[in-house]
Amino acid sequence: MKKQFLKVAEILSGNSKQQAFKKIINGKTTPQGFHSNLNVSTSHQSSEVIFHETGSDPSIQFVTLNRPKAYNALNLGMVREMTPKYEQISNNEENKVIVLKGAGDKAFCAGGDIKAIYETKDPKFFAEEYQLNYLIGTLYEKHQKVHVSLLNGITMGGGVGLSVQPNTIRIATEKTEFAMPETLIGFFCDVGGSYFLPRLEMTGLGMYLALTGSRLKAEECVSAGVATLFVPSDHLHDLEKFLIQLSKDSSVNKEMIIEEIKKKYPQNKYLTGERANHFAKNEKEISLFDPKENTSVHNILEALHKLNTKHAEHTLATLAKMSPTSLRVVHRQLRIGAVLGYKECFDMEYGMAKQMMLGHDFFEGVRAALVDKDKNPKWNPASIDQISKKDIDKYFESVSITSEKICAGNELA
Numbered sequence: 001m002k003k004q005f006l007k008v009a010e011i012l013s014g015n016s017k018q019q020a021f022k023k024i025i026n027g028k029t030t031p032q033g034f035h036s037n038l039n040v041s042t043s044h045q046s047s048e049v050i051f052h053e054t055g056s057d058p059s060i061q062f063v064t065l066n067r068p069k070a071y072n073a074l075n076l077g078m079v080r081e082m083t084p085k086y087e088q089i090s091n092n093e094e095n096k097v098i099v100l101k102g103a104g105d106k107a108f109c110a111g112g113d114i115k116a117i118y119e120t121k122d123p124k125f126f127a128e129e130y131q132l133n134y135l136i137g138t139l140y141e142k143h144q145k146v147h148v149s150l151l152n153g154i155t156m157g158g159g160v161g162l163s164v165q166p167n168t169i170r171i172a173t174e175k176t177e178f179a180m181p182e183t184l185i186g187f188f189c190d191v192g193g194s195y196f197l198p199r200l201e202m203t204g205l206g207m208y209l210a211l212t213g214s215r216l217k218a219e220e221c222v223s224a225g226v227a228t229l230f231v232p233s234d235h236l237h238d239l240e241k242f243l244i245q246l247s248k249d250s251s252v253n254k255e256m257i258i259e260e261i262k263k264k265y266p267q268n269k270y271l272t273g274e275r276a277n278h279f280a281k282n283e284k285e286i287s288l289f290d291p292k293e294n295t296s297v298h299n300i301l302e303a304l305h306k307l308n309t310k311h312a313e314h315t316l317a318t319l320a321k322m323s324p325t326s327l328r329v330v331h332r333q334l335r336i337g338a339v340l341g342y343k344e345c346f347d348m349e350y351g352m353a354k355q356m357m358l359g360h361d362f363f364e365g366v367r368a369a370l371v372d373k374d375k376n377p378k379w380n381p382a383s384i385d386q387i388s389k390k391d392i393d394k395y396f397e398s399v400s401i402t403s404e405k406i407c408a409g410n411e412l413a
Contacts, residue, residue, distance in 0.1 A: 049081045050103075058094040060247035062240070065162075068104030074158040075113040076125050083132045090135070090143040097247040097257070098139070099240065100162060101150040105175060105233065108151045109159025114185065118366040126190065126353040129161065130346045133191050137165030137342060146254045148243060151176045151221070152233050161191025164226055166342060167254060171261075172227035173236065174218045181213030185369055186323035186361030186377065188330050188352055194337030194345035200225045202280070204289035210330050211289065211297070212318050219276035222267070229261050230270040239265075282311045291335045296412035297327045297384050323361040323377070324384040328392050332413055335406050336399055344399070351398035389413065 052062040063082070065072040089095050102108040117125055139145040149163035152173045160180060163170050180189045180197070189197060189210045197206035205224060208214065221227035231239050242264060246257055270276065279286070288294060288303040301319065304312040319327065333352065337345050356362045360380045368377035381387050389411045396403040407413035 047081070048075070048078050049085075051085060057244070057248065058092065059252075060097045060099065060244055061089055061095055063098065063100045065100070065102045065109050068102070068106065071107035071110035071154055072102040072104070072159070073110055073113055074129070074162070075116060076128065079125070079128045079132050083128065083135065086132065086135050086139075090139055090145060095145065096252050097146045097148065097243060099148045099150065099243055101236075102153060102159075105153060107154035107159070108149065108176075109156075109162055110154045111157030111159060114366055115370050118363060118370070121357055121363075123350070123354045123357050127350055129158065129191065130350055133161040133165060134343065134346050136162060136168065137192065140167035140254055144253070146252065146257055148257070150236055150239075151178070151227060152236060153177070155179075156181060158191060160193070164196050165192055166195070169229065169254060169258060169261075170221075170227040171236075171239070172218060172221040172230050173233040175233050176218050176221050176227065178216045178221050178226050179213055180210055183211060183322040183326040183330060184213050184365065186326050186359075186363075186365030186379070187356060188326055188333055188349075190349045190353060192342075192345060192349075194333055194340065194349055195342055198291075198334045198338035202283070202286065204286045205279075207289035207291055207331065207334050208286045210334055211300075211322070211327055212315060213322070214279075214318075216279060217275075219270055219273070220279050222271055223276045224279065228258065229265070230267060231261070231265050232270075235265065285309065285311045285315055288312075291331070291338075295335075295410055297331050298412045300331075301384075323365060323379050324381055324387060325359065325361050325379070325391070328384055328387050329395050332392055332396065332403065332407065335413070336396065336402055339402065339406075340399065348396065348399045352395045355395045355397075 048066050050064040050066050052064070063085075065074070065078070067073055067075075067078075086098075089098060112125065112129065136147055139147050147165075147168040149168065149170050150173075151159075151163060151170055153175045154177050155163065156177075156179045160178070180193055182189050193210065197210050200206040200209075202224065209216070216224050216226055219230050222230045239261070242261070243257070246252055246260055249256070285304065285307065288300055288307065294300045294303055297319075301316065304316050329352065333348070336348065340348065361377075364377050364379065368374055381391075389407065392413075393400070393403065
């Protein structure tokens with residue numbers, strides 16, 4: 001996991017040569033993954049975000065993240081292009097369905113532009129990114145717009161924020177790889193992770209994914225609750241055509257689309273094999289991450305040592321590479337997020353992001369991964385034992401009352 005994340009992270013550093021295919025810029029071809037029947041509407045094909053319409057039918061809007069050589073990584077310019085367009089769509093009564101996808105077949109979106117944040121030390125990216133995440137997550141409740149994300153490839157960090165939100169439909173394929181690996185670079189699981197991770201059904205799974213950065217692949221994403229449905233990647237073009245048909249129904253809604261996709265692509269065909277529940281073989285170790293049972297990172301580490309299985313040893317080795325501060329912060333974050341409302345989670349996360357910009361480990365983590373590339377971050381403090389409860393309290397000042405209730409009587413929380 002670490003090697004793959006670091007490889008992806010290098011691509012996310014934002015070199016200009018990685019912005020787009022030359023043939024696309026010259027207008028000689030259509031990016032792989034684009035539907036041939038779609039017309040570009042509000043942006044040229046060289047844009048980093050492309051909006052399409054299906055001829056004269058305004059009932060569906062296709063949106064493509066168009067940085068394939070950069071794994072469709074999300075930058076501030078893309079956020080600023082998407083937010084007003086999404087606001088426009090939300091107020092368009094004729095539009096019923098929005099389909100978001102990534103150009104190419106390597107990634108949906110592998111995260112945010114980490115290096116740009118490192119260089120500017122400015123939290124404004126987070127403020128605007130979270131606004132877009134929240135907008136996507138409230139499209140259905142507030143405007144009855146069904147948001148469908150085609151997670152065909154790597155889906156990490158910022159890509160998770162564009163897709164794994166309430167009342168959305170997420171389509172996994174055999175190429176999907178989901179992860180929230182922020183503790184590896186001294187950050188935390190933002191973009192709404194406070195809300196959706198603690199609400200995953202399997203006991204301890206959300207905390208396990210958040211602290212270890214472990215991956216879920218393909219069908220696993222559906223079984224875990226990260227994705228809604230599974231559709232093989234070679235059927236995605238047919239799925240897009242099917243969504244166009246469904247969007248024309250005046251009674252179209254989220255539940256109807258889900259049921260119709262299930263009829264066309266029976267889920268028991270894909271979700272009954274060993275691959276779909278591969279992560280569940282480690283259920284015993286994952287259950288130790290249940291915050292109701294182990295109310296601190298210290299407790300989790302002790303429980304893993306006592307369990308003394310091969311996967312427990314592997315998990316301990318993984319956690320030892322992560323930022324101690326991030327581990328402590330994320331553990332409390334998910335405990336608080338479990339009792340907060342949706343908007344409150346984003347408010348909390350923005351306060352956390354601003355505090356991270358004042359600290360050491362995020363910049364050290366990015367330095368080690370992207371700048372000097374020595375892959376040897378020097379975390380400070382160097383262990384969870386050197387971190388006090390007060391050190392963690394400052395990340396949660398915007399929710400201090402809830403934070404204190406969660407941590408009452410526990411100096412290790």
